[in-house]
Amino acid sequence: MDVTHLTRPRAGEPTRTPGGGAPDRRWLGIxxxxxxxxxxxxxxxxxxxARAHRGDPLGPVLHRLALEIAEDRRSLLALIRxxxxxxxxxxAATAWLGEKATRLKPNGRLLNRSPLxxxxxxxxxxxxxxxxTMLWRTLLRIADHHPTPxxxxxxxxxxxxxxxxxxxxDTLRGTAALAVLS
Numbered sequence: 769m770d771v772t773h774l775t776r777p778r779a780g781e782p783t784r785t786p787g788g789g790a791p792d793r794r795w796l797g798i799x800x801x802x803x804x805x806x807x808x809x810x811x812x813x814x815x816x817x818a819r820a821h822r823g824d825p826l827g828p829v830l831h832r833l834a835l836e837i838a839e840d841r842r843s844l845l846a847l848i849r850x851x852x853x854x855x856x857x858x859x860a861a862t863a864w865l866g867e868k869a870t871r872l873k874p875n876g877r878l879l880n881r882s883p884l885x886x887x888x889x890x891x892x893x894x895x896x897x898x899x900x901t902m903l904w905r906t907l908l909r910i911a912d913h914h915p916t917p918x919x920x921x922x923x924x925x926x927x928x929x930x931x932x933x934x935x936x937x938d939t940l941r942g943t944a945a946l947a948v949l950s
Contacts, residue, residue, distance in 0.1 A: 769865045784832035797853040804855070807841040810896035817889045820881060826940065833933060840900060842891065843926060847907075850917060883948045897937055901930040918919075 818830035
């Protein structure tokens, strides 16, 4: 398969601009690593929420979502490696630490979770899943317009799963918001 359009331009070669041709590997690498960082933070958030709800009806749903998000993250990591792009581990580690730091915000309670924690965590998780959906759709668009080693069938499955996850988390968020805020 021809992947020359995904290679970095040689010295003196012009870099292609957005909409002006094939994607530049440098930008693609940054883009994919930014999403990997987001997936790392989102996975940590979902796992934490699943642990917080162990033993209640939300627990199994969040646990399944965490397993799926971990699988999606592995798919993204495999894609980055398959394309021969560098993995920026510092960026992913920084996102993981950032997710941990969000726990330090005032939440109306000193030592335990606030009821509002569920609403805010589900909102953050929903935003992350929406971003992941856009990632898979963007990669599908690239695959549709350029010969790439990207597997459109796999990307469609990932995008469909992300869409389902988004709807599911939005339903959970709406229920949690009604319970806490009304």
